[in-house]
Amino acid sequence: LPAWTAPIPRQRVTAKGSNVPDPIESFRELRDRYHISSHFLSNLAQNGYKEPTGIQAHGIPILMEGRNLAAISPTGTGKTLAYLLPIMSLLGAPASSSKLDTRSGVRALVLAPTRELAHQIHNECLKLAQGRKWRIILFSKATANALNDQNVRDSVDIIISTPLRLVAAMQSGVIGLENVRHVVLDEADRMLDTEFLDQVQEVIAGCSREGVQKAVFSATLPSGAEKIAMDMMKHPIRVVVGLKDT
Ligand code: ADP
Ligand code: MG
Numbered sequence: 001l002p003a004w005t006a007p008i009p010r011q012r013v014t015a016k017g018s019n020v021p022d023p024i025e026s027f028r029e030l031r032d033r034y035h036i037s038s039h040f041l042s043n044l045a046q047n048g049y050k051e052p053t054g055i056q057a058h059g060i061p062i063l064m065e066g067r068n069l070a071a072i073s074p075t076g077t078g079k080t081l082a083y084l085l086p087i088m089s090l091l092g093a094p095a096s097s098s099k100l101d102t103r104s105g106v107r108a109l110v111l112a113p114t115r116e117l118a119h120q121i122h123n124e125c126l127k128l129a130q131g132r133k134w135r136i137i138l139f140s141k142a143t144a145n146a147l148n149d150q151n152v153r154d155s156v157d158i159i160i161s162t163p164l165r166l167v168a169a170m171q172s173g174v175i176g177l178e179n180v181r182h183v184v185l186d187e188a189d190r191m192l193d194t195e196f197l198d199q200v201q202e203v204i205a206g207c208s209r210e211g212v213q214k215a216v217f218s219a220t221l222p223s224g225a226e227k228i229a230m231d232m233m234k235h236p237i238r239v240v241v242g243l244k245d246t
Helices: 029-034 038-046 054-064 079-091 115-129 141-146 150-154 163-171 197-206 223-231
Strands: 011-016 069-072 108-111 136-138 158-161 182-186 213-218 237-243
Touching (some): 011 054, 029 054, 029 079, 038 079, 038 115, 054 079, 054 237, 069 079, 069 223, 079 108, 079 115, 079 158, 079 213, 108 163, 108 197, 115 136, 115 158, 136 141, 158 163, 163 197, 182 197
Parallel strands (some): 069 237, 108 158, 136 158, 182 213
């Protein structure tokens, strides 16, 4: 069985940090606690997401409260939704549909080590986006070209990319990250290893907005990578999910 079908009590979760928010027991709780739009909740239900997994139960409140997070949870436990749901909720509405003047460049960024992974994250993002005109860009040569249009560029909500491609776009001035409010490193053990570290740090440095929320998610995080992650975040919370032996 995939890991997420295990009931939550089977997952041993430890959370370290100051003022760690309580976990949720159901997705429904998010409406009362954080006023998460019922639109997202019905998208979850429609896609067969009934109960939060351990990393979702603990991670979603932490991110909803604006905290920085290092999350370690085994493969298949739903880490993608654990960051996408809070990020999209905190963004509120697609920039393109907003009456407010939020049309000022990409607002959230997810970095992954491979195109294949970025593609999977994009698919997960589209489930939450159903029924609204979110502009979510799976970064590639073609989508990078579309960003030459200032109108497109200014109403991007979320970019999902590998590091090298994004660094190239930053350097050529196609994209600016100064309005990014949320940045996630997925598969952080690889993102913070030597192959990607310089590029990742360049991207993080480009996210210059004050108070940008940072999160790293991984199935494992070796101590070297963990130290880099914790050092790049202010007052981070660290959550570790271990699957108990059955
Ligand atoms: P991870 O990143 O931890 O390896 P994923 O985010 O890729 O895990 O999710 C694994 C699978 O579980 C995906 O197919 C996803 O759609 C599904 N999934 C995630 N959360 C839930 C949930 N709460 N209920 C049912 N399925 C879920
Ligand atoms: Mg994953």
